[in-house]
Amino acid sequence: MAAVTLKDVAERAGVSIKTVSNVVRDAPRVSPATRERVMRAVHELGYRPNPSARRLRTGRSGxxxxxxxxxxxxxxxxxxxxxxxxxxxxxxxxxxxxxxxxxxxxxxxxxxxxxxxxxxxxxxxxxxxxxxxxxxxxxxxxxxxxxxxxxxxxxxxxxxxxDNVAAAREATAHLAGLGRTRIAAVGVDQKASATSRQRLEGFQQALHAAGLPFDPRLAPRVKEFDRRNGLLAMRSLLELPPAARPDAVFCFSDMLAVGARRAVHEAGLGMPGDIALAGVDGSQEALYGTPSLTTVVPDxxxxxxxxxxxxxxxxxSDSPLPFEVHVAPHWLQARESTLGGSVPPAP
Missing domain, CATH: 3.40.50.2300 (Response regulator)
Structure with a gap:
């Protein structure tokens, strides 16, 4: 079966070959109605751009x-x-x-x-x-x-x-706002990554704002931001003397929080009654596990x-563009691990 060409798409859409080319290349100055008509023809005919020909014609492969x-x-x-x-x-x-x-x-x-x-x-x-x-x-x-x-x-x-500092600050402030006074941080990594440093900074800012001290014993180091390291870190926190154990934990990732949640369950403790727990990432595991995890959700x-x-x-662009930093939104999604009760999943 012969490959579908730009000409075929143009005939189906009732436009010129140039217009089809502009739509496929996402070039400007094509009306929404025309773009929709061309894309409908593209899908109906099953047109697929030829990367080699495109490279020769435009200098780009797509x-x-x-x-x-x-x-x-x-x-x-x-x-x-x-x-x-x-x-x-x-x-x-x-x-x-x-x-x-x-x-x-x-x-x-x-x-x-x-x-x-x-x-x-x-x-x-x-x-x-x-x-x-x-x-x-x-x-x-x-x-x-x-x-x-x-x-x-x-x-x-x-x-x-x-904004990782703000994300960590908001999650920790949420825990402090619940009346928790011994808040641990799980995610201080051995590689001193930027993520770890910035989330620790936000954590400490929230503690300071709440008038709470930073206890190094409540910031165990981890090797990776994964489930196993979250499990091991939480186990180490639960091995502290009773008066030194945390009543809340902010994990620097949801995977750390998932592991920590398992350790709390193993110890026969409840969330949030004994320990309130929060993470970062907005993952599906945080949403559908039991209890569902409070988390910072990046957009x-x-x-x-x-x-x-x-x-x-x-x-x-045919000319150099200035480099820019773009900050995407995030929000705190409070769930069962800090609020208790039964919090229905977000739609």
């Missing part, structure tokens, strides 16, 4: 990459879904890559090495430094996700993030939309 530390982490799996959705709406195809936090792999993917057809990369780095990324972003379309590791540094690339749709649109603009 292929971008999303590189994240771990695809097994629900946060990054959800993020990948939203990035793909946003990219598809702009006529882009997404290649998903996993770096495992290896700085050499992060830098390799940031430069598009190994995938010569890539038009640009969205990268969530853990360890590669701004100094290493600066020359890359000057030559290749790049958007960064997550924390800025060195807040005093100038902006070296477009960056999309949430993943907003993060993905900002990242994809920033990258698309940089790819399509």
């Amino acid at each position: 292929l971008i990459a999303l590189a994240v530390p771990e695809l097994t982490t629900p946060y990054f799996a959800d993020l990948a879904h939203h990035v793909r959705t946003e990219a598809t709406a702009l006529g882009l195809t997404v290649l998903i890559e996993e770096t495992l936090g290896d700085p050499a792999e992060e830098l390799r993917l940031a430069t598009g090495v190994g995938a010569s057809l890539l038009d640009g990369v969205i990268l969530s780095p853990l360890h590669v430094t701004p100094a290493e990324l600066a020359p890359v972003a000057d030559e290749f379309p790049l958007v960064l996700l997550g924390e800025r590791s060195f807040e005093s540094e100038h902006v070296v690339a477009d960056h999309v993030l949430i 993943l749709t907003g993060i993905a939309s900002l990242a994809v649109k920033c990258l698309a603009a940089r790819i399509r």
Whole structure:
């Protein structure tokens, strides 16, 4: 069966081949009605752009990459879904890559090495430094996700993030507002990552505002932001003398909170009666486990939309664009682990 061409789509939609090309490339100055008619014809005929021909014609392939530390982490799996959705709406195809936090792999993917057809990369780095990324972003379309590791540094690339200090401060303030006075922090990692540092800062700010002291014994170190480390950290907290044990815990990720929830259950304790628990990420595991977890929910749709649109603009621009930092919204979703009772899942 012959491949569907731009001419076929144009005839079906009753427009010129140039108009179809503009719609497929998401070019401006196409009316919404015309765009809808062309896209309907595209879907009806099953038209698929030819990347090789597109590359020759425009110098672009329409292929971008999303590189994240771990695809097994629900946060990054959800993020990948939203990035793909946003990219598809702009006529882009997404290649998903996993770096495992290896700085050499992060830098390799940031430069598009190994995938010569890539038009640009969205990268969530853990360890590669701004100094290493600066020359890359000057030559290749790049958007960064997550924390800025060195807040005093100038902006070296477009960056999309949430305010981690504010997120941690709000979650901890919620726990203090419930009358909890011995609040622990699970997520001080051994690698001193930007995420850990910023969430610890917000945690300490909330303690100070509530007139509560910071007790280092209530901030056990973890190796990773995963379920097992949350379990082990909570077990260590429950082994403290009774007078020193926490009555609330803020976990720096939902996966840490899921592990901590298991440890509380093992100890025969109740939530929030004995221990109130909160996390960050807005994951499905936080919502549907028992008890449901209070969590800070980042706007993943907003993060993905900002990242994809920033990258698309940089790819399509014929002149250098200034680098910008975009802060996406977040909100606190209070549930059973701090409120008690039966809190129905959000729709």
